[in-house]
Structure formats: C-alpha cells, structure tokens
Amino acid sequence: MHKLHLASSNRRDQLISRMEALAEERQVEIVHWDRKGLSRISKNSRQDQGVALDLALPHYSTCEGFLQQRQGDNNKKPYELLALDGITNPQNLGMIIRSACAGGIDGIILPRKGCAQIDPLVIKASTGTLFKTRILRCETLANTLGEFRKAGARVCGLSSHAQLTLAEVTGEVPTIFVLGNETRGVSEAVSKQCNELLRIPMHNDVESLNVAVTAALISFRHQL
Structure with missing residues (x-):
C-alpha cells in the first residue's frame, strides 16, 4: 500500500x-480530497464510496529487467511465461492471471497498448492473485518476443490450425506461450516471432476455447 485517499x-x-x-500503523500516507478530487483519482465516482488506495505491485517489472536478471542468474532453470496479444476483456485478463499464479507460471508479458489494463475489474477477476504474480510490461509485443528469442527462449503461439499439440512441448528450454485476441487470435506481427504454433486437441467439432481456459490448461499441464 502506497497512499490512502479519503474524501x-x-x-x-x-x-x-x-x-x-x-494506514498509520503501516506508515501509509493519508491524503484528504474534496469529492471531485477523489473521483479524479478513483476514476469511479459511483462506487468508490469516498475511498481510494494506491497499490504498488511487488512483482511488477519490465521484460528488459527480467532478461537482465536471468542473465545474472547462474542457477537458472528454464522459465515459462504467458504473453498476451490483444486480450481486451478485463474479465479474461483477471482469470488468466489467476490461472497463471495458481499453476506456477513464472510471469505474464502484458503490453502497454492493445490489451486490457490493470484496473479494479481485473483485480476482482483475479481474486487478488494479481499481487502474487510477476507482471512484465513491454511497449511492443512483437519486438519484445524477438528479444526473448535472441536470449534463447522458444516462442509458441496458440492456434487451432497448428500441427504440434500442447502435450508435445517439453520444458527443456525457456518457453513463452502467446495467447491471442479473443476473436482474431494471434496477430500477424506476433506470429512471425513464434518458433512454432501449438493447438489443443478438441472433440465434437469445437473450434476454440475461451482464452482464459486455454491459459489454465497451459499453466497446469505439468501437474495433472
């Protein structure tokens, strides 16, 4: 907790x-505002009830920082990350974070543009697991995935048309699983950065799964 805002x-x-x-016990700064001023901070005047809180995510970082940290880690084991490409539904983002946290994924790459951003709805959908999950921010996902590939990572895009299945992927090298837009899938620019495409086998002519369900299957595939 960084700062408590009260009307x-x-x-x-x-x-x-x-x-x-x-707040005083935890040495959190308290600031008082008129109602209009607090509404500008909460951006939700209908529901803030005169209270807003600034929160600092303990595992919030950047992709550059993550790669630098990995270069200096001599005992590194292959990591697994989820990369989000155009995930615009806050509910889906929150549920993806929840599954990744519960399944032990090492982090989520979240671009600053083109995806739903962290807001109260995402926090609620994640059931608070956002504060336990490593969030790695980047400007452009395609360029960032290129940097990860240079550092030795394998980039796998999820596609219903792929030949390779999720079950065939081993954990021998650092791996990034790219989840695409709820409607359009993985974008063309990001697909070009993928070493390979993966699919989840489905029955009864079902074409696709909800992106949050896909994230859960990836996150728990070693544990089931």
Missing part, C-alpha cells in the same frame, strides 16, 4: 477511523 466529506464512522488507524 473530506466522509462521515466519521468506525470504518473510516479503522482505515486511518491501519
């Missing part, structure tokens, strides 16, 4: 007093 118009009840006491 000066809040009624001085036990709940507000408890929030202030907890």
